[in-house]
Amino acid sequence: VSFATSKISECARLALAHDAPVVLQYGPSGGYPPLRAHIAQSLGVHESQVIIGQGSLQLLDSLIRVMLSPGDVVFIEEPTYDRTLTLFRRAGANVVGIPLQPDGPDLDLINLHLQQGVRPKLFYVIPDFQNPSGVVMSAQKRQALVDLARKYGFQIVEDSPYRLLRFHGSDLPSIFSMAPDLVIHMSSYSKLIAPGLRVGWMASPTSTMQALLKFCEDTYINPSYFNQALVLEFIQQGWLEENISILKELYRPRLEAMLASLSENMEPPAVWSKPDGGFFVSLELNKPVQVPELFTRAKQAGLILTDGRGFFASGKGDSFIRLPFCALEPAEISEGIARLAKII
Numbered sequence: 390v391s392f393a394t395s396k397i398s399e400c401a402r403l404a405l406a407h408d409a410p411v412v413l414q415y416g417p418s419g420g421y422p423p424l425r426a427h428i429a430q431s432l433g434v435h436e437s438q439v440i441i442g443q444g445s446l447q448l449l450d451s452l453i454r455v456m457l458s459p460g461d462v463v464f465i466e467e468p469t470y471d472r473t474l475t476l477f478r479r480a481g482a483n484v485v486g487i488p489l490q491p492d493g494p495d496l497d498l499i500n501l502h503l504q505q506g507v508r509p510k511l512f513y514v515i516p517d518f519q520n521p522s523g524v525v526m527s528a529q530k531r532q533a534l535v536d537l538a539r540k541y542g543f544q545i546v547e548d549s550p551y552r553l554l555r556f557h558g559s560d561l562p563s564i565f566s567m568a569p570d571l572v573i574h575m576s577s578y579s580k581l582i583a584p585g586l587r588v589g590w591m592a593s594p595t596s597t598m599q600a601l602l603k604f605c606e607d608t609y610i611n612p613s614y615f616n617q618a619l620v621l622e623f624i625q626q627g628w629l630e631e632n633i634s635i636l637k638e639l640y641r642p643r644l645e646a647m648l649a650s651l652s653e654n655m656e657p658p659a660v661w662s663k664p665d666g667g668f669f670v671s672l673e674l675n676k677p678v679q680v681p682e683l684f685t686r687a688k689q690a691g692l693i694l695t696d697g698r699g700f701f702a703s704g705k706g707d708s709f710i711r712l713p714f715c716a717l718e719p720a721e722i723s724e725g726i727a728r729l730a731k732i733i
């Protein structure tokens with residue numbers, strides 16, 4: 390189990406000891422001010438440009454409600470995070486999927502859409518160890534997206550909860566750092582401390598943020614300051630960095646086991662991503678499979694799969710399998726992949 394339970398318990402005690410009157414009271418919708426200031430400082434922006442919410446997904450939902458009207462075009466990578474697709478669909482957006490290549494979304498296709506007059510309001514991307522594919526967007530594509538956003542007047546939503554979980558190699562600049570006036574950046578403590586704390590955040594240009602803060606205040610007054618104060622204590626104790634190192638040590642052998650057993654068991658021309666971090670490897674089969682039958686057989690073999698079609702706006706995805714590696718021991722991963730290969 391990866392949760393630092395006793396440290397979290399100590400942080401809960403410290404949060405109340407240090408700031409009970411604020412932590413237990415209502416407050417502004419932007420979040421617990423000292424944590425907000427900490428996040429703003431780490432990004433090099435003013436704290437009025439940061440909002441902390443009950444997880445980053447809730448903030449994305451609020452952002453979508455503030456920014457999109459039914460029929461508005463949004464670009465997404467295809468595949469993408471299935472919950473985001475649900476949020477866009479719920480808002481009545483016209484979702485255009487841009488196929489993901491091993492170094493990020495297909496720029497030729499983006500250019501084609503734009504040249505044909507398609508005008509997205511938002512482009513939602515997960516550039517670091519993407520959910521569900523594991524892909525990292527190259528520095529060139531990050532820059533190209535910024536240039537296109539500037540030229541055609543759309544905003545980029547950069548969702549980056551896995552960014553700090555890099556096991557090898559070095560970080561690429563965040564898209565936000567390249568164009569803070571065009572990019573809405575979101576991240577979370579869910580994967581770094583514990584998802585049950587529900588502490589995620591978003592940074593955006595001021596004009597968007599004002600509307601977002603008002604919308605959130607009208608919806609839920611303020612997010613739980615207690616959880617946020619607990620997270621700040623965790624950071625101030627030096628435990629966040631320590632925890633990230635512990636998680637990397639825990640997950641790295643799991644990723645290695647996943648990649649090794651794919652090489653051992655999967656027959657080409659099936660291809661899979663080879664990420665340097667995050668939670669996911671993805672497998673692209675050389676032909677579509679009968680998804681219901683795959684599921685039935687996988688279940689009989691004791692494997693739980695997510696329907697690949699849920700990650701595609703177009704409902705494609707019947708040759709796509711997401712392979713999360715973080716929650717299983719290396720031996721379980723090897724065994725699971727061997728069983729999956731037989732079924733396929």
Ligand SMILES: Cc1ncc(COP(=O)(O)O)c(C=O)c1O
Nearest residue numbers: 444445446470520548577579589
């Ligand atoms: C890409 C992505 N965005 C957002 C989330 C949700 O994060 P949070 O727990 O902060 O709501 C997840 C969780 O799996 C995710 O993979």
